Amino acid sequence: MSTATLSPAAAKADTPIPLRAHLRHTGALIRRNLLWIRQDPESMFDAVLFPVIFTLLFVYVFGGSIGQSLGGGQDRYVQYVIPGLLAMMGMNMAQGVGTGFNQDFNSGVMDRFRSLPIGRGSVLFAKIAVELMRMLFASVVLMVVAVLVGYDIKHWPGLLASIGLSAVFGSALMWVFLTLGVVMKNAQSVQAMGFLVLMPLQFGSSIFAPPASMPGWLQAFTDYNPLSTLADTARGLMEGGPIAHDLWVTLIWSVGLTAIMAPVAIHKFRTKS
Amino acid sequence: MTRIDDNPTGVGHAVTVRGLVKHYGETKALDGVDLDVREGTVMGVLGPNGAGKTTLVRILSTLIAPDAGQATVAGYDVVRQPRQLRRVIGLTGQYASVDEKLPGWENLYLIGRLLDLSRKEARARADELLERFSLTEAARRPAGTYSGGMRRRLDLAASMIGRPAVLYLDEPTTGLDPRTRNEVWDEVKAMVGDGVTVLLTTQYMEEAEQLASELTVVDRGQVIAKGGIEELKAKVGGRTLRVRPLDPLQLRPLAHMLDELGITGLASTTLDTETSTLLVPILSDEQLTAVVGAVTARGITISAITTELPSLDEVFLSLTGHRASAPQDAAPADDRQEVAV
Numbered sequence: 001m002s003t004a005t006l007s008p009a010a011a012k013a014d015t016p017i018p019l020r021a022h023l024r025h026t027g028a029l030i031r032r033n034l035l036w037i038r039q040d041p042e043s044m045f046d047a048v049l050f051p052v053i054f055t056l057l058f059v060y061v062f063g064g065s066i067g068q069s070l071g072g073g074q075d076r077y078v079q080y081v082i083p084g085l086l087a088m089m090g091m092n093m094a095q096g097v098g099t100g101f102n103q104d105f106n107s108g109v110m111d112r113f114r115s116l117p118i119g120r121g122s123v124l125f126a127k128i129a130v131e132l133m134r135m136l137f138a139s140v141v142l143m144v145v146a147v148l149v150g151y152d153i154k155h156w157p158g159l160l161a162s163i164g165l166s167a168v169f170g171s172a173l174m175w176v177f178l179t180l181g182v183v184m185k186n187a188q189s190v191q192a193m194g195f196l197v198l199m200p201l202q203f204g205s206s207i208f209a210p211p212a213s214m215p216g217w218l219q220a221f222t223d224y225n226p227l228s229t230l231a232d233t234a235r236g237l238m239e240g241g242p243i244a245h246d247l248w249v250t251l252i253w254s255v256g257l258t259a260i261m262a263p264v265a266i267h268k269f270r271t272k273s
Numbered sequence: 274m275t276r277i278d279d280n281p282t283g284v285g286h287a288v289t290v291r292g293l294v295k296h297y298g299e300t301k302a303l304d305g306v307d308l309d310v311r312e313g314t315v316m317g318v319l320g321p322n323g324a325g326k327t328t329l330v331r332i333l334s335t336l337i338a339p340d341a342g343q344a345t346v347a348g349y350d351v352v353r354q355p356r357q358l359r360r361v362i363g364l365t366g367q368y369a370s371v372d373e374k375l376p377g378w379e380n381l382y383l384i385g386r387l388l389d390l391s392r393k394e395a396r397a398r399a400d401e402l403l404e405r406f407s408l409t410e411a412a413r414r415p416a417g418t419y420s421g422g423m424r425r426r427l428d429l430a431a432s433m434i435g436r437p438a439v440l441y442l443d444e445p446t447t448g449l450d451p452r453t454r455n456e457v458w459d460e461v462k463a464m465v466g467d468g469v470t471v472l473l474t475t476q477y478m479e480e481a482e483q484l485a486s487e488l489t490v491v492d493r494g495q496v497i498a499k500g501g502i503e504e505l506k507a508k509v510g511g512r513t514l515r516v517r518p519l520d521p522l523q524l525r526p527l528a529h530m531l532d533e534l535g536i537t538g539l540a541s542t543t544l545d546t547e548t549s550t551l552l553v554p555i556l557s558d559e560q561l562t563a564v565v566g567a568v569t570a571r572g573i574t575i576s577a578i579t580t581e582l583p584s585l586d587e588v589f590l591s592l593t594g595h596r597a598s599a600p601q602d603a604a605p606a607d608d609r610q611e612v613a614v
Binding site for chain 2: 015017021024025027028029031032035036039040107108109111112113114115116117118122271
């Protein structure tokens, strides 16, 4: 960059930020994002409505016929689809994170944050933390609706583990959407982009229907589609059955996405002009 | 070009910029800018939209990296020591950068916490600054409900939380009505009284004269003039005196009289026949007094008399020989756009 001579102060390296300061900054920004929700409670609508609408829609519209193919009826389908929807919750919240972030950038407030002596990731970590809280809330709503439509919780630890895994994959996806939020011009394009990417992943998966009746090429896709493996892991954890392959694929996706996209998002955040 | 080369007072430089370059594709937002701001002074950076003012502020506040050149603020290098640098600066943007969804108090508390104040300190500082900027009553209301002037004051308060050594004011009054503008000016003057060094960017000669002690004039990414306010004003012709005689027929005799009067250094007068006004470029208060004295002595009845500062356009015209904004070949029409590239 600059090849000019060093001034005395420039000889010292830049001071690192202690971990405690990082936590304090992230905490302060989490508080900010929670205050947003208090200011604008409607922003929680998606967390409430999504689980309700998807559950009712799939159970009552497709439940009977898909249930038959599973060798049962609607009851059989409820047991099938609820773990899938639960697994999807992390992804669903991830979609929104880029949109809100993008709006932040278009107001001047991000400039202020970036001109403060805080860690590069604090703003992003805080955003993810609050989205995960929203996801937990949505998961609770989902399980309440699930029980109301007749879901039988057989295995509580499995249920909690599924929520945890959905959060892990969701936060990995959030880095992707945060990157989009920083890079793209406006909130609408972030939303449209998210929809385009996630729509095929979501429906080309085992979330809503068993892939057994799908054509071979699509089955090959669903085998490694992280949303499928995530849904199947959740099913295994909640209903019983083998999970090893699905769990591994899901974890590899989560770790891989995070390892690649988190540094990209933080870098883009810092260097955005 | 007038340069302040030496620093006889021995006061250190709070901001030092050497050969700063930032290009956005073909657009040269900054094309080799040098700048020194002495500690405890207000440096005005005057220029039209697209001159590179905002790019300069964004580099000096570590928001963007320069393509070439060097800049230090309070001794810290913008590229190598961004974190230390961020601790000693305050930034007030062209577009008030407060969180509109958060109440005023929460905005200030948040920034206090991000600047490593304890909860107690952050609370106390938020209360104190709201009081100082007369926002206590609106403390619990979302900043989005504030008027333009209130928002700008909250923005100033936010930039003061860390007791910065250097404060950047990027067009602090753009888009404000005259009354609110005066309010903001008063706040800025009070802050300067506290000893903070200020880098002020503005499009208004009047604002620069109100707040700055020294001035750097920029155009198309380059410094075209620098020096003390008085020095530059002398250079661009100082103020303009407008005299309108009651009887329009007196206009020409009046002009002749002033031209022949031989007031030292008085430039030639011009007539504005449309408004029956005589325009006299004035360099000093002595000249102003002499002209007014001469007019009165002649017994000519005056219906209007005003003085005005040269506009940015006039400053540019006299410094560069071209108008302030030549949109076709110059940088994009405004600084904000230039940033978005």
